[in-house]
Amino acid sequence: MNAIVLDGRPVARDLRLRARDELHDLIAQAGSTPSLSILSVGDDPSAHAYERAIIKAARGVGVEVESVHLPGAASQDDLDRAIDSLNDDRSVHGVIILQPLPSHLDRVEVSDRLDPLKDVDGITTFNAGRLFHDDRDVLAPSTPAGGMALLKHYDIDIAGRHAVVVGRSPVVGKPMSLMLLAANATVSVCHSRTSDLANFTKQADILISAAGRPGTIQKHMVKPGAIVVDFGVNFIDGSMIGDVNYDPVRSIAGAITPVPGGTGRVTTIVLVRNTIKAMRLQARDAATFEREFVSTHYRKGS
Incomplete structure (x- = not known):
């Protein structure tokens, strides 16, 4: 048995058409175009790709x-100033901070310095909390949200x-588990300290690998038809490869x-x-959110 290949191209094509419609409507209402800033530090090849x-x-x-x-030697203060500048720039509606960051930078501090309404990759604790509570206005992390969109496109029942x-x-991993829970799956989460990983993965109807380690998932670890x-x-x-030993696993998986x-x-x-969603939320929630933002530690100088 060879698995169905869940090709991302038709999914992306459909979402692109929806995005163009959403953009057209937003420009008609707001009279301006949303703008995304990509903030990177150092020269990691995966980040540049x-x-x-x-x-x-x-x-x-x-x-x-x-x-x-910013150069790889940029200090925490250098990065903080760059984030503050993007937070304060009203012409910028979304910001993504590319990972990985150099080891001398504090990822949590960086994440929570970002204005949550510009946090289009869902990295702030504010948006993590919204995701936890199934808030439809959350700016959800794009990678797991993309995975859920792919499952939906192929009519895979969760x-x-x-x-x-x-x-x-x-x-x-964590946001994906929350999204699957919200879709009424029964979810198990495994990690580097999980004993006998294969014992868990062989039970999966839907197996998600987000370990960032080649060869994590082998054929003997997969339930037939998963x-x-x-x-x-x-x-x-x-060459880019995933976590899954693709060809052997494809011979036993369902998709x-x-x-x-x-x-x-x-x-x-x-x-x-x-x-696009962030710009719409900013226009709608500006006054309310400013009060929330000031009352928490998100504001610069906190």
Whole structure:
């Protein structure tokens, strides 16, 4: 048995058409175009590859996009000032801070310095809380949201099924588990300290790998007919591969996402749609949100 390939291209194409319609309506109402800023530090090749993909997706829809790059030696203060500048710039509606950051920078401090209404990748604790409470106005992390969009596109039933998520990062694994719970799956989360990983993965009707480690999922770890979604982005000898040993697993799974060409294609267009949504939320909630923002530690100088 060869699995159905869950190609991200038709999913991204459909979402792109929706984004163009949303953009057209927003411009008609607001009289201006949403703008996305991509903030990066250092020269990580995976971050630069993602940056290029975001720029292509944004321009393909008609969203304005700019890159703000800091050298790898940039200090915490340098990065804080760059974030503050983007927070204060009313012409900027969305900001994504590319990962990974250099090890000397505090990821949590960086995340929560960002204005949550410009946080189009859902990294602030404010948006994490909104996601936890199933708030429809949340700016959800684009990678897991893209995974959910892909499952929906292919009419994969989630409710009542056992989903196993391998990985617990705040940007993919944890939010993906919350989204699956909201879709009425029974969810297990595995991680680097899980004993006998295969014992859990073999129980999965829907197996999600977000470990960031090549070869995490092997054929013997997969239940026959399972849906396998691979969020892994790993580079070996200049080639991108996922977490899943693709060809052997494809021979036993019911459906599988390729890497590249699977979830990544959907992630970027979800990020663009989040930018459109962010501009709409900012226009609607400006007065209310300013009070919330001041009353928490998100404001600069806190």
